[in-house]
Amino acid sequence: MKHLLLILFLMISGRSYAVDTRQLLDLKQQESYETLTKELRCLVCQNQTIADSNAELAADLRRQVYEMLEKGKSNDEIIQFMTDRYGDFVLYKPAFKGKTVILWIAPIVFLIMGLITVFFFIKRKKTSINLQNRADSLHMNEDKQKKIRSLLENGDIS
Amino acid sequence: MLKYIIPLVLFIIMAVFLALGLNLKPNEIPSPFINKPAPEFSAQKLNAPDERLSPADLKGKVWLFNVWASWCQSCRAEHPILNQLAQQNAVLIIGLNYKDQPVNAKNWLDTLGNPYNNNIMDQDGRIGIDYGVYGVPETFVIDKKGLIRYKHTGPISAEDVQQIFLPLIAKLQTEI
Numbered sequence: 001m002k003h004l005l006l007i008l009f010l011m012i013s014g015r016s017y018a019v020d021t022r023q024l025l026d027l028k029q030q031e032s033y034e035t036l037t038k039e040l041r042c043l044v045c046q047n048q049t050i051a052d053s054n055a056e057l058a059a060d061l062r063r064q065v066y067e068m069l070e071k072g073k074s075n076d077e078i079i080q081f082m083t084d085r086y087g088d089f090v091l092y093k094p095a096f097k098g099k100t101v102i103l104w105i106a107p108i109v110f111l112i113m114g115l116i117t118v119f120f121f122i123k124r125k126k127t128s129i130n131l132q133n134r135a136d137s138l139h140m141n142e143d144k145q146k147k148i149r150s151l152l153e154n155g156d157i158s
Numbered sequence: 159m160l161k162y163i164i165p166l167v168l169f170i171i172m173a174v175f176l177a178l179g180l181n182l183k184p185n186e187i188p189s190p191f192i193n194k195p196a197p198e199f200s201a202q203k204l205n206a207p208d209e210r211l212s213p214a215d216l217k218g219k220v221w222l223f224n225v226w227a228s229w230c231q232s233c234r235a236e237h238p239i240l241n242q243l244a245q246q247n248a249v250l251i252i253g254l255n256y257k258d259q260p261v262n263a264k265n266w267l268d269t270l271g272n273p274y275n276n277n278i279m280d281q282d283g284r285i286g287i288d289y290g291v292y293g294v295p296e297t298f299v300i301d302k303k304g305l306i307r308y309k310h311t312g313p314i315s316a317e318d319v320q321q322i323f324l325p326l327i328a329k330l331q332t333e334i
Contacts, residue, residue, distance in 0.1 A: 043187060043292035056257065057292055060283045085290040087190040 204277035221250040236313035244273035253277035
């Protein structure tokens with residue numbers, strides 16, 4: 001019981017906070033700040049967003065986002081600013097276009113390939129089981145027939 | 159027969175992808191600046207803070223824009239290569255002293271030698287952001303029209319100088 005409680009409390013406490021928080025006056029800007037910093041990749045630590053990372057470059061990019069929001073720039077303008085400088089790689093969620101199409105399509109293709117494989121696998125297994133069953137029943141019949149024949153020819157010895 | 163061919167084909171496909179993956183450099187992010195104008199700045203010179211330098215001042219010249227800092231370990235490895243390149247007088251070398259203390263930067267140049275024709279300061283990293291700098295050192299090659307023609311991420315090696323920089327610089331010098 002004690003352990004269970006401990007585990008329960010540990011689970012509850014697992015809340016993470018952003019590395020730094022800036023306060024913008026406008027609630028909508030604050031929201032933009034939070035979504036933008038979660039959409040932009042930290043280019044030094046590649047698998048973190050700039051909201052998660054405390055690398056120096058991430059801090060500089062957060063400052064940049066903050067200042068641009070303060071100046072009243074829209075989310076799209078800020079995303080454009082970043083991709084102009086760092087390329088599509090700065091976007092954590094890549095844009096859907098020629099170069100990135102394989103990223104978006106590949107999972108679906110793999111899923112379909114998997115489903116097809118499973119389908120044929122099950123189908124083959126089923127037919128092989130059916131054949132096996134039929135062979136078994138034929139086999140049994142043969143045995144029984146032999147017994148019947150011997151009973152008919154020799155009569156019941158027992 | 160098919161039983162053997164299918165796994166073989168799958169294996170070959172996987173092997174090809176893995177082999178390609180081995181040769182990828184995830185740290186080298188393609189620069190969106192190639193063949194675009196070098197972003198504007200007007201920055202204080204390291205050795206003369208009263209004077210400013212901007213890309214417009216360098217129009218008509220081929221120049222290297224080398225991003226460095228005294229806290230950067232790989233820059234130390236790159237520095238002798240830059241010194242050698244500077245001796246050949248093939249190209250102007252402009253340094254962007256990135257997020258550094260001027261005192262440390264000057265100290266570095268005094269002890270290790272100064273390959274730069276000029277150095278500008280970017281203490282808060284804003285010029286760095288404009289150039290899409292994400293790791294130091296980085297080097298841009300800029301042509302006479304002020305277009306960025308090449309970007310090198312990471313320290314320049316002696317081979318890079320021979321195989322990439324010198325041929326490219328020679329070609330750009332002949333352009334008008």
